[in-house]
Amino acid sequence: MQIIEVKDEQAGGKVGFEIFKEALADNAQVFGLATGSTPITIYKELTASDLDFSDKISINLDEYQGLAGTHEQSYRHFMEEHLFNQKPFKESYVPDGLAEDSKAQTAHYDALIAEHPLDLQLLGLGQNGHIGFNEPGTPFDAQTRLVDLTPSTIAANARFFASEDEVPRKAFSMGIGSIMKSKKILLVAYGENKAQAVADMIEGPVTTDVPASVLQNHDDVIVIIDEKAASKIKNRNLITTIA
Ligand SMILES: N[C@@H]1[C@@H](O)[C@H](O)[C@@H](COP(=O)(O)O)O[C@@H]1O
Numbered sequence: 001m002q003i004i005e006v007k008d009e010q011a012g013g014k015v016g017f018e019i020f021k022e023a024l025a026d027n028a029q030v031f032g033l034a035t036g037s038t039p040i041t042i043y044k045e046l047t048a049s050d051l052d053f054s055d056k057i058s059i060n061l062d063e064y065q066g067l068a069g070t071h072e073q074s075y076r077h078f079m080e081e082h083l084f085n086q087k088p089f090k091e092s093y094v095p096d097g098l099a100e101d102s103k104a105q106t107a108h109y110d111a112l113i114a115e116h117p118l119d120l121q122l123l124g125l126g127q128n129g130h131i132g133f134n135e136p137g138t139p140f141d142a143q144t145r146l147v148d149l150t151p152s153t154i155a156a157n158a159r160f161f162a163s164e165d166e167v168p169r170k171a172f173s174m175g176i177g178s179i180m181k182s183k184k185i186l187l188v189a190y191g192e193n194k195a196q197a198v199a200d201m202i203e204g205p206v207t208t209d210v211p212a213s214v215l216q217n218h219d220d221v222i223v224i225i226d227e228k229a230a231s232k233i234k235n236r237n238l239i240t241t242i243a
Helices: 009-025 040-048 075-084 102-115 151-160 176-180 192-203 211-217
Strands: 002-006 030-033 057-060 062-064 091-093 120-123 145-148 170-173 184-189 221-226 239-241
Touching (some): 009 040, 009 120, 009 184, 009 221, 040 075, 057 075, 062 075, 102 170, 184 211, 192 221
Parallel strands (some): 030 120, 057 091, 120 184, 184 221
Antiparallel strands (some): 062 170
């Protein structure tokens, strides 16, 4: 794992942007994308740039069950607003939150990922160590499935909804098994409330209790964190600081 500490989210956006740029130069074709507040500064850098993704494919990690892609809080809508409208890809896949047959939909998503192997997967980090919507306890070989969100995830995401009651209780999520098959993984985390999950991910045991700890088993992972998110890492030698 290469761990890069940056001053703030703006600086993190610039470093993240460079990693996307390098991936394009390395002929990456398929980009695994993430939602949440964390990737926004990377998407800002991408939309402001002249990088061209119009012949590339994007596959998003997850989507709330029950929300149409046009719903303001759907992840499809988030991606259109923050990236796709300004920087279109040839094809962009996000799970369909309204799929009636969830088994058919998850099988379809796995087939998509198998057909388009991920070159670079971007990840945020849940406060409980989740990646995508792979909550603690998720097996490391999990494929795409419909998951029950934990109370802490529902509470953490309530800030985007009028009230906690409106947060969907279930979501479709790409599995850890698929995430781990990506050639390269970029995980980004900012702020004090991510510090424990970051330390557990990097220095803790590899355990399904902390889904992101599985990344210790991947040989090409870059982690971008700010000072606050880095504050609980014990071995400072692990960290490269970029001013
Ligand atoms: N499913 C998403 C995750 O993919 C994201 O990483 C996490 C953190 O979000 P934020 O970046 O807003 O802290 O939130 C949600 O639960």
